[in-house]
Amino acid sequence: MSERLEAQRRLITVWILRTSIGLSVACIAAGLAVFLIKGADYQPHTPSGPITAILAYVWQEAMGLHASAFLDAGILVMLFTPLARLASGVVANARARDWLYVGIGAVVIALVLTGLFTGQDAG
């Protein structure tokens, strides 16, 4: 990988990590604040189901400004951070035409995503 591509890769990686940490912390802190203000009669939870169902639930909760939306968004940002870092690595390797590591990176991403789609929708 050339020096220029390597420098770009470093910048993007640090940006992904710092942005994700900031976003995750902000979402969770907001969720906890909403939860503590609203009191104990509301119990935040994450429904079982594939990631698409969880994202739909988070969107629905966000419309009502419920604590679950913020808390779930914060933990989802944290969960997707390693994936985003992997994906940026795959893109960097593709730009460097390092197809072996594009392939290996894609296999790892597929394995991580598999876990997210195994859930059964509780209905």
Place this chain on the structure above:
Amino acid sequence: MSPLVTVIVVLTGGVLAGVIGSLTGLGGGLVIVPMLTLVLHMPLPQAVGVSLFGVIATSVGAAPRFVGTGLSNVRVALFLQVAASSGALLGALVAHNVPARVLFLIFGLVMLYSAVMSFLPTQHDDAGAPADSPLAARLRLASRYKSGDKWIDYKVQGVTPAFGIMVGAGMLSAMLGIGSGVFKVLAMDKLMRLPFKVSTATSNFMIGITAATSAGYYLAHGEVQPIIAGPVILGVLGGAYMGGHWMTTLPVQQLRRVFAVVLSFVALDMLLKGVGV
């Protein structure tokens, strides 16, 4: 326990896990899972699901300081990650069919192993491997890292046995909610003969991806309570930040030994729970 008290207890536990993890190198999962099961009496699968988010936070929080130093060997991490993530998926599937008592027993044994390793004198081969193995050469795993102002080159071998160990490390991570860094570092340090600093930084990169693989499974099965996982993430990130600043002023080696003694007692508690006492 009121929701406010629960949040405070979990947040405090997360901070403790983050501080201990960054000061001693012993994973936060070894603090979080016992706290959730023994103190808050949470079912083990839920505690494991939450703890995996703490492991991701540990990895993500520490990662920025390794970028650009060459300490994290991304090619080694990616190749071994195929095994670790496969093991993590397998472990998440298996964990749901293993009785909790057996998991408590395994957890207690892993904790005891980690504690014992903290007391053993550490000898690291700074010279590294003399030459690349054929597989390491084909995968272009050899690299270099920055030490002060100098770049130090190193070679790699023992890729196949390390790959096998990563399957087991991934399984343990998913079943117990830990990073399994102790096994990953051991495989890279002793089998692949990577420089120790490279092994620890590469392991830090890997534990986040391994935990994300199984955390996704636990999340999709409704076993992650956001009101517990959220404070754990906040606590671990904050604790790791504090620990990073205290690292230069506190006697880390002595702390590591004190924590290992505490770990041994908690391990005994977990083992007793495992045998039904």
